[in-house]
Amino acid sequence: MTPAVRGPARRTARATVALGCLLTLVSAGCTGGPDGTSGPDPQDQAAEGPIVVASGLDVTGSGGVRQQLIEEWNRQHAGKPAQQAKLVELPGGADQQRSQLLGALQSGSAHYDVVNLDITWIPEFAEAGLISPMPEAETDSEADNDLDFMKRVHATTLWNGHSYARPFNTDVGLLYYRPDLLTKAGIPTSRRPTAVWTWDDLYASVKTLGLSPDRPDDQAGWTTQLKQYEGLTANTVEAFESAGVQIADNQGRYKATAGQLKKGLDELLDRTGRGRVRPAALSSDETASLTDFAAGRAVFLRHWPYGYGAMRNLLEPDQYTVNRLPGKSVLGGQNLAVTADSPRGDDARELITFLTSQQSESCLFDAGFAATRASVYNRTAEPCWPGVAAALRPAGDAPKAAATGGEGTPKEQGEAERDAYARTLSAALNEAVQRPRTPYYGAFTHVLQSHVHALLATDSPDSGKAATDLDAELRDVFAGR
Incomplete structure (x- = not known):
């Protein structure tokens, strides 16, 4: 892992937000209050819940695996209102989602703590100072845990020598x-x-x-x-x-x-x-x-x-x-990053650790996503969280009109075929x-x-x-x- 940016480098990153407005093709500008003055600094807000996660639509459908993972986190943090999480799904295609996120983070019109970014957006959001570098692993256990991410997949989180995210779900043709x-x-x-x-x-x-x-x-x-x-x-x-x-x-x-x-x-x-x-x-x-x-x-x-x-x-x-x-x-795929101005940075990073854990990655794989951890593919990972596993349904935003007909749900391929896949x-x-x-x-x-x-x-x-x-x-x- 690479060290987190601190001190002058962090201030430089914040300064690039204004420049980011000129460099990105978004309709929303970097504006302050209605009278032209600066709006309230999110860092001055109380670090109250929920932890808000902004993401594109889940291809596993309504109530899909991402929402189920958020609900599992909330179950594990029951009785802790400040640590409850909420998933906000952004409509539209990838380009529209990118514009919405850039506009919201630059203008402060929406207070997101975690953003689920397409892997191609990491350099842009990092350069504009809209996401925070991830902290350096402090223990051997944390370092080993990071090494479980597939090397080429983890490389998508890097920009200018720093890791700005954790791999959530990946993709490949x-x-x-x-x-x-x-x-x-x-x-x-x-x-x-x-x-x-x-x-x-x-x-x-x-x-x-x-x-x-x-x-x-x-x-x-x-x-x-x-x-x-x-x-x-x-x-x-x-x-x-x-x-x-x-x-x-x-x-x-x-x-x-x-x-x-x-x-x-x-x-x-x-x-x-x-x-x-x-x-x-x-x-x-x-x-x-x-x-x-x-x-x-x-x-x-x-x-x-x-x-x-x-x-x-x-x-x-x-x-x-x-x-x-x-x-x-x-x-392809998405990475989870903490927004630069989130007042809940520590809780947001803890949530990301949960969402990218072995158990969560097993859930993503079971639901039809490609997991980001090697352990999921070599069968050494922890299984999917029981509560999430019970809620999962067959994956896909599959076009129902293309179904081949017949009664009931088609059978899945056998274990040998799934292992080969x-x-x-x-x-x-x-x-x-x-x-x-x-x-x-x-x-x-x-x-x-x-x-x-x-x-x-x-x-x-x-x-x-x-x-x-x-x-x-x-x-x-x-x-x-």
């Missing part, structure tokens, strides 16, 4: 496929995804599927999320990294060239070429792509781990399985790459999505021109211009 549809097309088991599968292997299977006389007219080889939102950024970075193209270094400095960007764009165009990807992918998000997969309109699917739990509501156990994504896969997920997380680390991530992803979506939508894509234009804009973005 996976390749789902339909064994029943592959069998129907005459593709033998030996030609199905393995740990060493490549995109060329996938293309070969897609070609065979296209030649099958039994293939429905609306069935494509694979689908993914190419709508103009963060899913497109994830798919693009995976293509770039698979082609050996890194957009920025770990300090947020731009390092690509127009020639390298063209190489990455060409890789993405190969993956999404006509006859390979489902055309509807260009307007698909996670829910839409999962619906197409479950309905048999795509045989392969690039999706996140929670899709594995969602499949239980959509398909029979022998109709789906999962393996690692060919090439590189990007990390856990091994696959662990291996993928241990080799995943990050999206660019930069305080200007919001501007970066907006520019990337705009150029890439326009390129994919045209009938005659010119990757050279797109790369030149993208290079010029990204140079400005990473320089903060």
